[in-house]
Amino acid sequence: MSRWRRRKPSEDEFAKNSTPPPPMPRRAPREVLDDWLRALTILSEGHSPEETFNLIALVNQPGQHRVRIRTPRPADDAHAVEDALPWYRDLLDRQVKVNLAIESILIGWLAESTGQSRNQIVQRLAEAINRIQPPS
Numbered sequence: 001m002s003r004w005r006r007r008k009p010s011e012d013e014f015a016k017n018s019t020p021p022p023p024m025p026r027r028a029p030r031e032v033l034d035d036w037l038r039a040l041t042i043l044s045e046g047h048s049p050e051e052t053f054n055l056i057a058l059v060n061q062p063g064q065h066r067v068r069i070r071t072p073r074p075a076d077d078a079h080a081v082e083d084a085l086p087w088y089r090d091l092l093d094r095q096v097k098v099n100l101a102i103e104s105i106l107i108g109w110l111a112e113s114t115g116q117s118r119n120q121i122v123q124r125l126a127e128a129i130n131r132i133q134p135p136s
Contacts, residue, residue, distance in 0.1 A: 025063070030133050035060045037126050043104045044118035053097060 039056045047055060111118045 028136065030136055033129055033133055034135075037122070037129065039100060040103060040107065040122045040125065041119075043100060044107060044122045046118075049097075049101070052100070056100070 038059050042052055042055045042059070045052075107118050107121050110116075111121050114121070116124075
């Protein structure tokens with residue numbers, strides 16, 4: 001065992017010698033609602049599932065954010081994070097697809113029950129949302 005081991009920096013030294021990462025962008029609730037309404041509008045147009053998901057991605061343009069982890073960490077931990085992030089993104093993508101499929105079915109049933117078109121249902125939903133959360 002070596003007499004000279006590298007000393008870990010204290011929390012104060014670490015904070016003093018590093019710049020904090022920029023905050024992750026947070027979207028306003030209305031922006032999220034607008035994305036959802038655009039997705040429902042596309043759902044009501046009757047495209048194939050693949051076309052629907054591609055159009056939604058095109059109009060909502062999902063963002064990408066980089067996260068830089070500054071503290072030294074063991075290689076196993078770094079690999080675990082690298083493996084977990086794509087897995088989590090895939091999970092969220094699948095959840096969105098399931099939610100859109102269910103919303104499409106529900107909008108179809110509501111349109112059928114009321115005699116309105118799918119577009120009219122989505123428009124009424126948008127009007128109700130505008131009353132609750134006005135556009136900015």
